[in-house]
Amino acid sequence: MTAALTRSNDYQELADDYHHGKPNRSLSYLLPAILKGLEKNTSIRRVFEIGCGTGDLANLLTRKGYIVLASDPSISAIASARSRFPDQLFEEASAYEDLHARFGKWDAVVSMEVIEHLYRPKIFAKTAFRLLANNGTLIISTPYHGYWKNLALALSGKMDDHFMALRDHGHIKFWSEKTIAVLLSDAGFKSIEIIRTGRIHPLAKSMVIIAQKP
Template identity: 40%
Template structure:
């Protein structure tokens, strides 16, 4: 997660899975598997986990047969990940300044799970991910779902302040619907955009998942 200074860095307390893993893991692994099936690669597929936090998700993906590299700005997250999950490689670094000499065009799939909503400049995530993807590689994003009906339910139930809590340090600053995520991806020249949803009930889902590919024909 991105912060304006070390003082406001997101701090992790352990290497346990985050709460959203409970409802994201199954559809995320299905989306990764579908993307992997579209990529003609005889070797173990390489996945870059941008904003990997404490590494627990990277580790789970690696246990399913993928080679995973995670990058994380939080020093505590990086330390927990490095100590706890030796089957992955972790890099301490910023989403806004990736080490392209190490990562450029090296990955079949780039994922960013529950990250983009924390970024002041979400376009930079899409641009930097593209630089790390091999030709015909896939980007997979997950982020809390927002839409008209869900926002209406929040308002009627009196939970708007809790959901859009401005007092949450290092909290969410971007709120995406399916339409705005599509617009962002298309503006950054991504194509083959596909969505899935996770958690709770239709139209008030907790999160949405999105896979796409850079349009290399232009």
């Protein structure tokens, strides 16, 4: 990992400026697909979460019987998560770090609504790949973009709000099924499955992507 990819004071200041004020409400429509991905492989016991926010998903998966270590680059988010779920394991860490060297190998890696915020998603994909044991499972989610949804946003006049140009820490990557599949395939993942979630299929809020490390 080069110096350009390690954490700097400027990076930490930006990470800690991200305030996670409310629990992740998107879990209501993401969780069924997440659990489907985990339950497809009955050997999964240990789960690493990248970008845990205030810890809702980590807590839910722990209650399901998984051993979960959850990470986030925001000091304030980790402090809040530890306060809310004191028995859960949380660590301050970034997807741009060599997480494998620090935390070892895991049966599954999950990351919900994170990759659309990242300037360098290829590093994220490689980080997740290295974290996984052979035959491990990656499960990520990101807002869905496709022709009919984009057309509906344009016709409704909500495109500016959707693209979050005036919002700090908003979305900077807008993934389609094709582009997210190419990203993960280039990183070495196989058997990529995409499940659209929230709303009707053409206007889905998000997509949950399940992929395997050979």
